[in-house]
Amino acid sequence: MTLTLKTPGPRSLPKWAKVPSGALLGLVLLLLFNLCFTDHFLSLQTLNINMTQVSTIVIVAVGMTMVIATGGIDLSVGSLMAISGALAPLIFGARTGLLAIPAIGMIVAIVLPILAASVGGVLNGTLVARFRIQPIVATLILFIAGRGVAQVLTNGNLQTFSHAGFRWLGLGKVLGIPFQVLLMLAIVLVAAWVMRSTLFGRYILATGGNERAARLAGIPVQRVKLAVYVICGALSGLAGLLVIAINSSADANLIGLGIELDAIAAVAVGGTLLTGGRARIVGTLVGALIIQLVRYTLLAHGVPDAAALVVKAGIILVAVYLQKREN
């Protein structure tokens, strides 16, 4: 099979690791600003907090990057998080039959919600790939219905729980590093490797770059699209579990609310083309860090939340503008 793909240029960094200099510049400026003007910024605890708070956005945004690289978009990530987050306490709270054994209960409470979110991904992928519905409309269906499903599961009630295993998932540390941060970094590394070195990664880029050409070249475009939505769904499910684990409570109305916008913004700031054909996983990580750091900076300086939203939007605008100029 001969495939002409954009080959990496003669620069030293491999393509997948490249971050648009606009985004990097933004991150560096934010860090410098905080070092100068924010008290107690240079501490391990600050790093820990920012990394844990950003981890759910990054995990969702990695899936989003792959979807966007095929020329799609997934609006349903927040609702899928809600489904998975609402489902888990129902499972480990059941304590009947085999579920009463802690280890089995824990495993089922992790696997089943992620599977449920993946099924949501299958639905999205089928609508997009098989029925050729525009991604923004296809995923809007679950964006609306998914949260409804999560609310019906729980009658809209807040569920609170205390579960040692889930508590560790949210707050546990390995060698002093929060577990979620390690998980996030692992997911970023694996995704970056997939995009760089596997056939599947190439398929994703080819599909997003020019779908007709990709199909003529023998790439299973439909299956590739289905796969990215399923991956995005599964990652959202995982993020939903992390959110409830940190809080020891699940509120179907709030889990993942508005995260699709944070994730899409992270992807855009990170230099992935929203029209497809290019994916920058590490760029997405940088984009998410910028968004998180803006939030932290404004909070630490006592800027009211409402004003913070406007500033956040402004910074995204600037980053995207810089990226546009680069291209």
Next chain:
Amino acid sequence: MRVRSAVLASLIATCCVAAATAAADGLPKLPKKAAYKVGFAQTESNNPWRIAETQSMKDIASKCGWTLVYTDAASSASKQVADVQSMIAQKVDLIVLAPREEKPLVPAVMAAKKAGIPVIAVDRDLDQSVAKPGRDYVTFIGSDFVDQGHRAAEWLIKATGGKAKIIELEGTTGASPANNRKKGFDETVKKQSGMQIIASQDGDFARDKGRQVLESLLQAHPDVTAVYAHNDEMAMGAIAALEAAGKKPGKDVIVVSIDGTKDALQAIIDGKLGATVQSSPFFGPISCKVAQRYAAGEKIEPWVKVSDLFFDKSNAQANLANGF
């Protein structure tokens, strides 16, 4: 759209007020009967507080001789207006309304008045510039949010000996409980020279948001010694944030909040939460009492204040059943 409907609603409201004053009708009477058909128009049921409120109404209905017509407006003022209208069509004897917003619900109250059905507003009031208790509706039954703030502040002053650096976690920006709980607390604390609010930020009445906001604020203000949260859910988030930062809630940093949820009572028993001012969702018994007094021909005061309990270490265990 929202603005337009709000404008429209207030226009209609003004017309209704004009019409009502012209007719000079008094407040509809409630006849003395053994059994009543009572409409309860709930605004939403997506949090424990609302669910407890509805349950309290359902529980009292049988004891009070009420047949309850229950509607849930699912967080929509326009649906709630329609709900009240359908109650009027069903010819209920009395409407207990938990108004979602102050202004948009006024036309519904006026329509009920015109149909001769008395209305009692619970937990949130109506806009008193267009509808008056005692003239257009029987009364407003609710907590004094400002006083809740006062009580939280007074406890904190005592617990810290009048010296504290406080971070305040506010409720949803613009919501009346958030505004008034802030007002009451800030007023009382300002009188103490040793008490200082070093940061005050929106935590949206939610556990996750409260936790994230406090995590960040703790980094910027490591000298904090007390946290005041406008509700228990945010206080639970605050406790998680303190523990994650290696501080002992209850020892290094004293936490006080408002609501009286089961989780909060348990946290008091565990020594992590200092105290919580109850914001009672149990409107059933008091609504029944007010309705009975009104049927007996008594004049009802324009604001029936709900007496909120106060929970701290001394009574949390005994009151676990009063949590929700």
